[in-house]
Amino acid sequence: xxxxxxxxxxxxxxxxxxxxxxxxxxxxxxxxxxxxxxxxxxxxxxxxxxxxxxxxxxxxxxxxxxxxxxxxxxxxxxxxxxxxxxxxxxx
Numbered sequence: 001x002x003x004x005x006x007x008x009x010x011x012x013x014x015x016x017x018x019x020x021x022x023x024x025x026x027x028x029x030x031x032x033x034x035x036x037x038x039x040x041x042x043x044x045x046x047x048x049x050x051x052x053x054x055x056x057x058x059x060x061x062x063x064x065x066x067x068x069x070x071x072x073x074x075x076x077x078x079x080x081x082x083x084x085x086x087x088x089x090x091x
Contacts, residue, residue, distance in 0.1 A: 005080040005087055007066050013043040014089055016071055023047035025055045036071035039063075040078060040089070045071060057081070 016038060023033040023046050033047030037056040042065055046056035056068055060081040069078045069089070078089045 003085070005067065005078075005083050005085050007080050007082060008089070010065070011040040011067060011089060013038065013040050014069070014091060016069070017043070017045075020045055020071055023051070023053075023055050026051070026053060029053075037068035037079075038071045039065045040067045040069050041065035
């Protein structure tokens with residue numbers, strides 16, 4: 001496990017959108033989710049690994065967008081899939 005994220009320079013989105021309807025793929029398929037994650041490279045909203053479909057993790061593998069931020073109220077942490085590292089991002 002790394003002690004620092006080597007992908008910080010890919011972050012384009014650090015603020016959550018004002019309104020989040022839910023996991024984009026789950027909404028399209030009529031499925032449900034537990035917790036939401038926002039990709040900090042593209043702003044896409046997906047569901048966490050505790051959700052049945054694990055859309056955030058699947059998107060990391062498909063797009064190589066590696067850093068997500070928790071989209072849950074009151075949570076400020078980010079996670080890099082490649083470096084297996086949770087961190088708090090500040091500009």
